[in-house]
Amino acid sequence: MIRFERVAKRYPNGREAIAGVSFDVARGEMVFLTGRSGAGKSTVLKLIALLERPTRGVVTVNGQSTGPLPARKIPAFRRQIGVVFQDHKLLVDRPVFDNVALPLVVAGTPLRELDKRVRAALDQVGLLGKERLLPLELSIGEQQRVGIARAVISRPAVLIADEPTGNLDPELALEVMNVFRRFQEVGTTVMVATHDMHLVREFGKREIVLEGGHVRGVEDVRVPTVGAAAP
Amino acid sequence: MIGPVTWFTRHVQAALGATGRLARAPLATLFTVGVIGLALAMPLGLKLFVDNARAATGDFANAVDLSVYFKIGTPLEKVQQLAERARARSAVATVTVIPADAALAEFRQYSGFGAALDAIADNPLPHVLGVRPQAGADTPAELAKLREYLASWPEVELVQMDIEWVNRFNAILDVLRRALLIAALVLAVGVLAVVGNTIRLEIQNRRAEIEVTKLVGGTNAFVRRPFLYTGALYGLLGALLAAAIVFAATSVIAPAVADLAAAYGSRFEMLGASRIDTLRLIGGGAALGWLGAWMAAARQLVRIEPRA
Ligand SMILES: Nc1ncnc2c1ncn2[C@@H]1O[C@H](COP(=O)(O)OP(=O)(O)OP(=O)(O)O)[C@@H](O)[C@H]1O
Numbered sequence: 001m002i003r004f005e006r007v008a009k010r011y012p013n014g015r016e017a018i019a020g021v022s023f024d025v026a027r028g029e030m031v032f033l034t035g036r037s038g039a040g041k042s043t044v045l046k047l048i049a050l051l052e053r054p055t056r057g058v059v060t061v062n063g064q065s066t067g068p069l070p071a072r073k074i075p076a077f078r079r080q081i082g083v084v085f086q087d088h089k090l091l092v093d094r095p096v097f098d099n100v101a102l103p104l105v106v107a108g109t110p111l112r113e114l115d116k117r118v119r120a121a122l123d124q125v126g127l128l129g130k131e132r133l134l135p136l137e138l139s140i141g142e143q144q145r146v147g148i149a150r151a152v153i154s155r156p157a158v159l160i161a162d163e164p165t166g167n168l169d170p171e172l173a174l175e176v177m178n179v180f181r182r183f184q185e186v187g188t189t190v191m192v193a194t195h196d197m198h199l200v201r202e203f204g205k206r207e208i209v210l211e212g213g214h215v216r217g218v219e220d221v222r223v224p225t226v227g228a229a230a231p
Numbered sequence: 232m233i234g235p236v237t238w239f240t241r242h243v244q245a246a247l248g249a250t251g252r253l254a255r256a257p258l259a260t261l262f263t264v265g266v267i268g269l270a271l272a273m274p275l276g277l278k279l280f281v282d283n284a285r286a287a288t289g290d291f292a293n294a295v296d297l298s299v300y301f302k303i304g305t306p307l308e309k310v311q312q313l314a315e316r317a318r319a320r321s322a323v324a325t326v327t328v329i330p331a332d333a334a335l336a337e338f339r340q341y342s343g344f345g346a347a348l349d350a351i352a353d354n355p356l357p358h359v360l361g362v363r364p365q366a367g368a369d370t371p372a373e374l375a376k377l378r379e380y381l382a383s384w385p386e387v388e389l390v391q392m393d394i395e396w397v398n399r400f401n402a403i404l405d406v407l408r409r410a411l412l413i414a415a416l417v418l419a420v421g422v423l424a425v426v427g428n429t430i431r432l433e434i435q436n437r438r439a440e441i442e443v444t445k446l447v448g449g450t451n452a453f454v455r456r457p458f459l460y461t462g463a464l465y466g467l468l469g470a471l472l473a474a475a476i477v478f479a480a481t482s483v484i485a486p487a488v489a490d491l492a493a494a495y496g497s498r499f500e501m502l503g504a505s506r507i508d509t510l511r512l513i514g515g516g517a518a519l520g521w522l523g524a525w526m527a528a529a530r531q532l533v534r535i536e537p538r539a
């Protein structure tokens with residue numbers, strides 16, 4: 001579902017964030033992306049969501065190579081990917097409802113469906129009843145969960161999350177990670193970048209470790225989970 | 232990919248959103264709409280002026296009369312004779328003979344110089360023929376021919392054609408019409424610039440929203456749509472304001488024009504902006520707003536790409 005083949009990314013300032021990264025994530029699999037700060041985790045996720053294009057190598061998501069994809073096809077490409085950002089990227093002047101509904105609105109989902117689906121998504125992250133609040137009226141952890149609700153609402157084939165539990169207490173972090181696992185269990189391919197080694201170990205999923213722009217190793221500490229296909 | 236209902240809903244949403252945003256910043260909206268309104272009021276006002284000038288002068292601009300002045304002392308019988316000859320020409324519709332005595336009597340009555348005229352022994356006025364050409368024969372070439380014919384009689388002192396000032400007047404109208412066209416073009420460009428700049432600022436203010444919308448898969452068309460509606464709405468409101476300005480101006484000027492016309496013995500009434508011109512203005516204003524927004528959006532939106 002997600003394949004990196006000797007992918008390198010050099011930013012315009014000349015900084016090479018990753019240099020020759022290769023890995024493979026199967027359809028319906030959940031993997032963790034780990035590594036120290038600056039190792040290139042966010043860069044990998046940005047390449048998947050087509051926020052950046054690879055300088056070298058090939059990034060393939062859901063059978064589409066991102067390098068040569070024409071600009072007019074990018075919106076449709078992005079709609080099959082749900083992204084949770086490190087800094088949430090919420091619209092601070094719009095209520096929670098509008099933020100969460102946005103992916104459905106741009107996809108042209110009929111209005112009568114919006115309400116039901118926004119509530120369902122907020123329910124999954126434990127924020128039901130906060131639809132009318134503005135993001136800044138929520139705690140940082142709650143804001144992060146609004147971001148997660150927005151990422152999952154369109155039931156994307158691929159879900160990627162950058163540090164989604166960074167600001168959550170351990171209990172909430174576990175809960176949020178369980179949300180991701182539930183999506184994996186219904187067939188979504190999930191990739192989560194995180195520092196939280198404790199959680200990674202607890203979940204027993206495959207772990208791709210980045211170091212100095214390369215994949216240092218793939219820790220395969222999987223215990224069999226329902227619906228998880230082998231890579 | 233999306234059904235017609237969804238398509239329609241999206242447009243309604245975008246239009247409502249645009250209206251709501253304008254209403255939430257009433258002062259800024261008022262300013263932009265005011266500038267557009269003034270810019271659009273000018274060509275409509277000018278058009279009205281030209282239309283009225285043409286209507287007010289239309290009657291005598293079309294009827295070109297020639298006045299044939301005879302030499303003093305030409306006998307009236309001779310004049311009558313020549314009048315018959317003139318009548319016989321196909322290019323001539325009517326010929327009126329104004330004998331010198333009749334002219335003097337009329338002058339005495341209306342000028343108030345009766346006593347002074349009594350002091351003059353001889354009638355200083357000549358006999359005059361008023362010659363009106365046939366409706367079909369009043370082209371400049373035909374008129375020149377007729378004039379030449381009349382002037383060729385040895386008894387004739389002078390043939391005066393009213394066409395000269397008619398030509399001048401028409402030339403002035405023509406200049407005004409061209410000025411109107413140029414003014415309309417210049418002001419249309421002005422409206423484009425005002426709307427374009429307003430929309431450009433708005434796009435920059437909503438940069439974060441645009442980025443996030445693109446992040447979740449919003450197309451350029453989706454992102455652009457509300458701005459196009461905003462632009463069209465600016466143009467529409469500006470045009471309505473322009474129509475109101477012109478209407479108010481005509482209401483103020485019309486009575487004065489009627490008085491002026493009455494002083495010249497005319498029943499002329501000032502024309503207001505016609506319904507079709509008003510509709511054109513409103514449609515044109517909205518189209519200009521849309522176009523201005525489109526030009527701004529085309530340049531700005533491609534530059535705003537999400538950066539994570
Ligand atoms: N937009 C950018 N322009 C230039 N350099 C960048 C850009 N984004 C990242 N980098 C550089 O690329 C390297 C990898 O950055 P990246 O954000 O991928 O790391 P990360 O693993 O996500 O770190 P963290 O855990 O702190 O989020 C860093 O050295 C960073 O300085």
Ligand SMILES: [Mg+2]
Nearest residue numbers: 041042086162
């Ligand atoms: Mg990062």
